[in-house]
Amino acid sequence: MPDTINMKRVFSGIQPSGDLHLGNYVGALKGWVNQQNNRDNFFCIVDLHALTVKQNPDELRDRTLQTAALYIACGIDPIKSCVFIQSHVSVHAEVCWLLNCITPLGWLERMTQYKDKSLRTDSILAGLLDYPVLMAADIIIYDAHEVPVGEDQKQHVELARDIAQRFNRIYGETFVVPEPVISKTGARVMGLNDATIKMSKEHSKIRGHAVRLLDDPKEIERSFKRAVTDSYNEIRFSDDTERAGVNNLLGIYKVITGKTESQVEKDFENLKGYGSLKTIVAEVVIEELRPIQEKYARIMNDSGELHRILLDGGEKAAEISESKLSEVKYKMGLLNL
Numbered sequence: 001m002p003d004t005i006n007m008k009r010v011f012s013g014i015q016p017s018g019d020l021h022l023g024n025y026v027g028a029l030k031g032w033v034n035q036q037n038n039r040d041n042f043f044c045i046v047d048l049h050a051l052t053v054k055q056n057p058d059e060l061r062d063r064t065l066q067t068a069a070l071y072i073a074c075g076i077d078p079i080k081s082c083v084f085i086q087s088h089v090s091v092h093a094e095v096c097w098l099l100n101c102i103t104p105l106g107w108l109e110r111m112t113q114y115k116d117k118s119l120r121t122d123s124i125l126a127g128l129l130d131y132p133v134l135m136a137a138d139i140i141i142y143d144a145h146e147v148p149v150g151e152d153q154k155q156h157v158e159l160a161r162d163i164a165q166r167f168n169r170i171y172g173e174t175f176v177v178p179e180p181v182i183s184k185t186g187a188r189v190m191g192l193n194d195a196t197i198k199m200s201k202e203h204s205k206i207r208g209h210a211v212r213l214l215d216d217p218k219e220i221e222r223s224f225k226r227a228v229t230d231s232y233n234e235i236r237f238s239d240d241t242e243r244a245g246v247n248n249l250l251g252i253y254k255v256i257t258g259k260t261e262s263q264v265e266k267d268f269e270n271l272k273g274y275g276s277l278k279t280i281v282a283e284v285v286i287e288e289l290r291p292i293q294e295k296y297a298r299i300m301n302d303s304g305e306l307h308r309i310l311l312d313g314g315e316k317a318a319e320i321s322e323s324k325l326s327e328v329k330y331k332m333g334l335l336n337l
Contacts, residue, residue, distance in 0.1 A: 013044035018201025033075035084313030136160035
C-alpha cells in the first residue's frame with residue numbers, strides 16, 4: 001500500500017453510459033495510471049450521472065461492470081487506487097441534496113452543457129440541471145485537491161470550487177477547494193469521421209467515429225482507413241483547421257508512442273500518402289490495446305475478483321465520505337444522535 005498521508009488526493013470518474021473509447025483512454029485512463037504512485041486516488045464509475053438520460057437497466061448494469069473491468073485492465077491498481085461504484089456510496093446523493101440547499105439556481109442555469117443538452121430535448125429533467133451539484137458532491141466529500149477532467153468538464157469543476165467556497169463562507173472551513181487538471185497531452189482525441197468534434201460515447205455507435213477499447217484489430221483498421229484527412233498530402237503537425245484530420249492522427253500516434261512532435265514528424269518524413277499514415281497509426285493503437293483487451297477478458301472471466309475489488313473500494317470510499325458527511329450535517333444544524 002502506498003503512503004498517502006502527504007499525497008494530494010485525486011477524484012475522477014467516467015460514466016458507464018456507452019462504450020469506452022480511445023479518447024477515454026488517452027484523455028483520462030492513461031493519465032490516471034501514470035500518476036498512481038504520487039497521488040491518493042479515488043476513481044469512480046459514476047453510474048448515478050448516467051441516469052440523467054434514459055438508460056436500459058440491464059445494459060447499465062452490464063456497462064458498469066465492464067467500465068470497472070476496463071479501469072483495471074488499463075492499469076488502475078486497486079491496491080494503489082480506490083476503485084468503486086458511485087451508487088454504492090449513498091453519501092454522494094445525500095451530500096448532493098445538502099449542497100442543493102446552498103447552490104443558487106442561476107449557477108446551474110449558466111452551465112454550458114446544460115444549455116446545450118436542453119436545446120436537444122423536449123422534456124428537461126431535473127437531474128440534467130442538477131448534474132453539476134452531484135459532481136461537486138462527488139469531488140468535495142473526499143477533500144480532493146485535483147480533478148483530472150477534459151476541457152468540456154472544466155466548468156463543472158469550477159462550479160464545485162464555487163460551492164465549496166460558498167459552504168466554507170457560510171459554515172466555516174469544511175471542504176478543500178479542488179483544482180481542475182487538464183492533461184496537456186492527448187486531452188482531446190477527435191472523431192475519426194469528423195475531426196472538428198471530440199471523440200465521444202454519444203457518437204461511438206456511428207461507424208468510423210471512434211475506436212472503442214474492445215474493438216477487434218480488423219474493426220480498428222477499418223475505422224482508421226475511413227479517417228478524414230485533407231488534400232495537402234503532407235504529414236506534419238499544423239494549427240490549420242483544414243488539416244485537423246491529419247493533426248488528429250499524428251496526435252494519437254504521439255501520445256501512444258510517447259514521442260515528441262519532432263520525433264513523430266521524423267518517423268513519417270519519408271512516407272508517401274495518407275494511406276500509410278492511417279495504417280501505421282492503426283498498428284500502434286492495436287498493439288497498445290492488445291494487452292488491455294487480454295487482461296479485460298481475464299477479469300470478466302473471474303467476476304468474483306472484480307466484485308471483491310468494487311466492494312473493498314466502496315467500503316473505503318464510504319468510510320472516508322461518511323466522516324465528512326457527519327461534519328457537514330452537524331455544521332448545517334442537523335441533529336446527530
